[in-house]
Amino acid sequence: MYIGKRLQARPLPMAEFDPKSVVKIAREHLRTISEPRRRQILENLIEHADAESEGDYERLMASCSQKRQSYANYGAEGAVAEWSPQSYEALEQHYRALIDMNLFVLHMEVEKLIVGADALMLDGIVHQLYPAG
Numbered sequence: 001m002y003i004g005k006r007l008q009a010r011p012l013p014m015a016e017f018d019p020k021s022v023v024k025i026a027r028e029h030l031r032t033i034s035e036p037r038r039r040q041i042l043e044n045l046i047e048h049a050d051a052e053s054e055g056d057y058e059r060l061m062a063s064c065s066q067k068r069q070s071y072a073n074y075g076a077e078g079a080v081a082e083w084s085p086q087s088y089e090a091l092e093q094h095y096r097a098l099i100d101m102n103l104f105v106l107h108m109e110v111e112k113l114i115v116g117a118d119a120l121m122l123d124g125i126v127h128q129l130y131p132a133g
Contacts, residue, residue, distance in 0.1 A: 012127040019053040
């Protein structure tokens with residue numbers, strides 16, 4: 001799925017902020033996929049994104065593979081983020097910290113969602129709420 005244009009970085013009006021934005025886009029895209037393996041991968045993303053949007057640590061970790069992790073995060077300049085967790089243990093620490101600090105509330109404007117037989121790629125702009133303290 002590609003929306004057909006490059007998204008422009010902009011502030012997101014709070015009226016448009018939706019922590020379930022990825023869940024909704026992924027559910028729409030799921031209707032277009034018939035291959036069982038690709039559906040399974042996208043259904044897992046939907047469960048993962050839904051659990052993350054609610055700060056549900058147990059559900060979130062249940063949607064992550066304990067066998068292998070391979071994450072790459074790219075910033076606006078294309079650099080790979082050094083903090084990408086590459087093991088289940090690092091992923092546990094990453095999500096525990098996000099939830100404990102209330103940093104899990106985000107909205108993603110999805111530009112591309114690609115589901116392959118062994119991988120998934122999301123491209124877009126992430127808007128995140130930071131708690132005031």
